[in-house]
Amino acid sequence: MLAKRIIPCLDVKDGTTVKGVNFVNFRDAGDPVELGRQYSEAGADELVFLDITATYEGRKTFVDVVRRIAAGVSIPFTVGGGINELKDVETMLNAGADKVSVNSAALKNPQLISDIAQHFGSQVCVCAIDAKEGLPGDWTCYVAGGHIPTEHKLFEWAKEAQERGAGEILFTSMNHDGVKCGYANEALARLHDELGIPVIASGGAGKIKDFREAFAIGHADAALAASVFHFGEIKINELKDYLRKQNICVR
Amino acid sequence: MKVAIVKYNAGNIYSVVHALRRLGVEPVVTDDPEALSSADKVIFPGVGEASTTMEYLKRTGLDQVILSLKQPVLGICLGMQLMCHHSEEGDVDCLGLFNVEVKRFDLPREYKIPHMGWNQIHDLKTPLFGNIRENDFVYFVHGYYVPVCTETIATSDYPAPFSAALHKDNFYATQFHPEKSGDIGSAILSGFLSL
Numbered sequence: 280m281l282a283k284r285i286i287p288c289l290d291v292k293d294g295t296t297v298k299g300v301n302f303v304n305f306r307d308a309g310d311p312v313e314l315g316r317q318y319s320e321a322g323a324d325e326l327v328f329l330d331i332t333a334t335y336e337g338r339k340t341f342v343d344v345v346r347r348i349a350a351g352v353s354i355p356f357t358v359g360g361g362i363n364e365l366k367d368v369e370t371m372l373n374a375g376a377d378k379v380s381v382n383s384a385a386l387k388n389p390q391l392i393s394d395i396a397q398h399f400g401s402q403v404c405v406c407a408i409d410a411k412e413g414l415p416g417d418w419t420c421y422v423a424g425g426h427i428p429t430e431h432k433l434f435e436w437a438k439e440a441q442e443r444g445a446g447e448i449l450f451t452s453m454n455h456d457g458v459k460c461g462y463a464n465e466a467l468a469r470l471h472d473e474l475g476i477p478v479i480a481s482g483g484a485g486k487i488k489d490f491r492e493a494f495a496i497g498h499a500d501a502a503l504a505a506s507v508f509h510f511g512e513i514k515i516n517e518l519k520d521y522l523r524k525q526n527i528c529v530r
Numbered sequence: 531m532k533v534a535i536v537k538y539n540a541g542n543i544y545s546v547v548h549a550l551r552r553l554g555v556e557p558v559v560t561d562d563p564e565a566l567s568s569a570d571k572v573i574f575p576g577v578g579e580a581s582t583t584m585e586y587l588k589r590t591g592l593d594q595v596i597l598s599l600k601q602p603v604l605g606i607c608l609g610m611q612l613m614c615h616h617s618e619e620g621d622v623d624c625l626g627l628f629n630v631e632v633k634r635f636d637l638p639r640e641y642k643i644p645h646m647g648w649n650q651i652h653d654l655k656t657p658l659f660g661n662i663r664e665n666d667f668v669y670f671v672h673g674y675y676v677p678v679c680t681e682t683i684a685t686s687d688y689p690a691p692f693s694a695a696l697h698k699d700n701f702y703a704t705q706f707h708p709e710k711s712g713d714i715g716s717a718i719l720s721g722f723l724s725l
């Protein structure tokens with residue numbers, strides 16, 4: 280049976296892992312390559328590394344980090360942050376990344392998704408969406424790390440991304456991110472109903488039951504989290520034991 | 531031991547290089563017919579689209595080189611699909627090493643396509659899986675599949691059984707990515723290197 284995936288996400292700035300609470304106030308959580316290796320050994324199914332560096336120098340450092348991850352880690356990993364054009368995708372794939380996630384650049388230029396799918400295949404293209412719920416059920420997509428609202432709505436944009444060839448949707452609820460009170464399960468369930476590609480839940484993991492709910496109620500294919508893993512609040516093997524007992528298929 | 535990886539316009543070649551290095555083997559990545567035919571083992575990886583890749587293999591003559599190989603060969607993912615006789619992806623005739631046709635997943639809506647993630651393999655045959663247990667998990671990413679056939683040496687279910695691996699003569703192939711399947715994948719690559 281196809282297993283539900285557990286995905287630790289590592290935000291990387293200038294080569295170091297950081298995690299924000301509601302996208303601000305960073306706390307240091309260590310070396311990304313070492314963390315990646317540890318997570319792989321601990322039973323993580325996949326890894327996501329987001330480059331939140333803004334500078335050219337920091338970006339070069341990140342490519343080097345990606346190269347080192349590829350050499351040391353034997354599970355799939357996605358890289359994102361600052362992917363603006365096909366050339367960036369090629370750089371990351373050549374450095375050893377399995378997938379790239381696009382976010383702001385795709386909202387500004389949706390053709391980017393089509394181009395990535397056409398050149399490298401849909402399996403390479405993860406469309407990351409940061410969205411915030413205003414009125415109930417009304418989700419607005421944000422760009423620039425969750426700072427700037429756009430005219431795009433979550434469900435419409437996710438469908439367009441799928442039609443353009445995205446292989447997965449990584450949906451982060453800005454309402455839930457960093458709050459640790461569970462994932463946006465209603466919105467996840469709607470994405471599951473409306474899409475034919477896998478959905479990764481992001482934003483809100485605090486307790487192990489939150490993961491069960493993302494899978495059982497939100498029908499997510501994978502659940503991503505950061506700080507609960509980085510600071511050892513949730514151990515991946517314990518999480519998986521719990522999910523197995525709840526009849527959720529995990530590796 | 532000399533291990534050669536077929537170099538062509540496909541993604542993920544370097545994932546295979548890294549996985550072999552972790553096993554202590556330094557492979558050569560080459561499209562040189564002589565280097566390929568003189569290697570002890572050949573790996574034919576692949577991520578991409580079948581018809582454009584097949585076109586490339588024909589244009590460069592690599593199709594004939596692969597067909598002529600006598601040592602153990604391991605096709606991975608698209609590599610495995612290209613070793614079959616035909617693919618529905620781009621409706622293209624492939625290498626024909628395995629007498630089976632690659633089909634598109636046609637599934638109820640609750641089954642996401644591509645089939646992506648960790649799934650179990652069973653009905654394991656051949657020394658390729660010498661160290662692997664029934665129902666171990668490996669990593670898959672594919673939108674097309676090979677039905678179960680006489681050359682099947684491992685199956686997986688999505689939701690119906692399909693070929694997770696094939697074998698005929700010196701040719702082996704996996705639909706999943708051993709290079710991305712953690713310790714289980716390393717053990718399978720190691721099994722291939724020991725053939």
